[in-house]
Amino acid sequence: MTEIEKTLDNKSIRPTAMRILIYKFMAGKKTAVALTDIENAFEKAERTTLYRTLKTFEEKGIAHQIDDGTNISKFALCQPGCNCEIDQDLHLHFHCSQCDKTICLTEHKIPHINLPSGYIAEDVNLVIKGICDSCSEH
Amino acid sequence: MTEIEKTLDNKSIRPTAMRILIYKFMAGKKTAVALTDIENAFEKAERTTLYRTLKTFEEKGIAHQIDDGTNISKFALCQPGCNCEIDQDLHLHFHCSQCDKTICLTEHKIPHINLPSGYIAEDVNLVIKGICDSCSEH
DNA sequence: GGAATAGTGCAACAGAAGTGCATTTAATGC
């Protein structure tokens, strides 16, 4: 049993060939991926399978969904410090308007916000748009 | 010339009948509206016209677009204190997962975030998801 | 009043998200 298979198994996700491939693909990326990204990377793969795989990953808590403002859902594997499903200790995301990549800034936590009375926060999403480090070099 | 016409004129938006109606509709709402919301409210209206009207409102700086994580763009009129196009003094938004409404919390500003070197922020989007005040009463 | 410009309506397209169902694959019990 490989490391990836163990990871999936721990979260009771059956480690099928497809899922392992997708996991590897996501792990190799520094950026969040959209459904289309994976679809293009694996020409043989069915969109539905990818769609449901990502949903599964998210539901089981090994990946989180990111809305970067492009109206395209992106996904990223949870890093060791990522407690996205447990508490509000959420990191923020950066979307580069030049290379169109979305990056998890895992060490940057979202500061606590005081809401007006009556409002109950369940999830916080903070996306900063701008130019990423590799694009700003040029 | 009514107050609304003046507002539009100030931003060099020709105050057509349609635009005034849409402006009124948005002004009467406490929440951000999606294209479909307006479409349903005015059965006679064309989606394209609404679409372009909202775009115009946004470009001219009397409304701002909100990504609340539903992958559906919403729009809200800028309030007097809203400097969404001028500086980074951006307010945050609340999305209720129960009634599906998106609310501008204009008096709640987004705290400043220190980015890693190389990253240049141009825009910040902070959305809190949860239960809004009217839904939490029940 | 007539030319130029801006706004609107209609049609059509693109892309993403999502669903239903048949088929394949894997896990379980005997």
Added chain:
DNA sequence: GCATTAAATGCACTTCTGTTGCACTATTCC
């Protein structure tokens, strides 16, 4: 091992939002 069950996958199709092109209409400017 083999049958039974459940899960995963592949295919087709639908829906919804966003978007563009083009013709037509209304408005402004001279």
